Amino acid sequence: MKGYMGFRGVPGHEFVGRVVESDRRELIGERVVGEINCPCRGCVLCRAGLGKHCRSRSVLGIQGRNGAFAEYLTLPDVNLHRVPASVSDREAVFVEPLAAACQALEQSGVSGGDKVVVLGDGKLGLLIAMIFAVSGAAVAVVGTHEKKLAIAERAGITARTVAGAASCAEADIVVEATGSPTGLECALRMVRPGGTIVLKTTVAAPHTLDLSRLVVDEVSLIGSRCGSFDEALALLAENRLDVLPLISAEYPLERGREAFAKAGERDSLKVLLTVSG
Numbered sequence: 001m002k003g004y005m006g007f008r009g010v011p012g013h014e015f016v017g018r019v020v021e022s023d024r025r026e027l028i029g030e031r032v033v034g035e036i037n038c039p040c041r042g043c044v045l046c047r048a049g050l051g052k053h054c055r056s057r058s059v060l061g062i063q064g065r066n067g068a069f070a071e072y073l074t075l076p077d078v079n080l081h082r083v084p085a086s087v088s089d090r091e092a093v094f095v096e097p098l099a100a101a102c103q104a105l106e107q108s109g110v111s112g113g114d115k116v117v118v119l120g121d122g123k124l125g126l127l128i129a130m131i132f133a134v135s136g137a138a139v140a141v142v143g144t145h146e147k148k149l150a151i152a153e154r155a156g157i158t159a160r161t162v163a164g165a166a167s168c169a170e171a172d173i174v175v176e177a178t179g180s181p182t183g184l185e186c187a188l189r190m191v192r193p194g195g196t197i198v199l200k201t202t203v204a205a206p207h208t209l210d211l212s213r214l215v216v217d218e219v220s221l222i223g224s225r226c227g228s229f230d231e232a233l234a235l236l237a238e239n240r241l242d243v244l245p246l247i248s249a250e251y252p253l254e255r256g257r258e259a260f261a262k263a264g265e266r267d268s269l270k271v272l273l274t275v276s277g
């Protein structure tokens, strides 16, 4: 609502819905989730399989394309994924952020028993911590919100406040998902020499940072964005993790302003808007 990336239009990019119109008739009536990037499919990047990075892409509710806080939205057929009957609507709305969490896991090159620290106890941080835990890594999540850290603990994940994070030093992998411009500095202090930092925070403001540790300790720094919907749907269908504790509230669309106020509260995680039925 503050105009992320200068976007004007209908926001919303994490959704589940039913197809009402499509050239692929077999999709009509199906319950689907949708990949948010709509590439041109003709440029050099698209032809190289890097469609999500297409310079002319539109992105649902973020860039050049109206999003999901509306009765209807449009996406190319190829972006849609059927939701298995065993996955509820409330779980399905997590597919997009869960896919982004899967991408962090894949890019990190984690192997079983690795010491992993996730910085940030927001929605994405908690989902990332859950995914790494499923992979068999020894995960600790570091945050500032007691209620959010408690959700991690109930999922069997070690939770630490920033003040109590001394035991998180010398991590093999640090995933930075704080949403804060100072998160990367913190990650650089926690990662072991030769380790990997996966950066998830999109910091809008410029920030000065001493990168000498990156060089001296030969740390790998990996930027990470969107991931595989198929993987995320499979995790939910197989009940490998429980995303429902991350839902803080649910509102009808006509109470959207209240929903945004609720989402802005300190202890809020995911707030759902019910658009119809």
Ligand SMILES: [Zn+2]
Binding pocket: 039, 040, 041, 042, 043, 044, 045, 046, 051, 054, 055, 056, 057
């Ligand atoms: Zn393209």
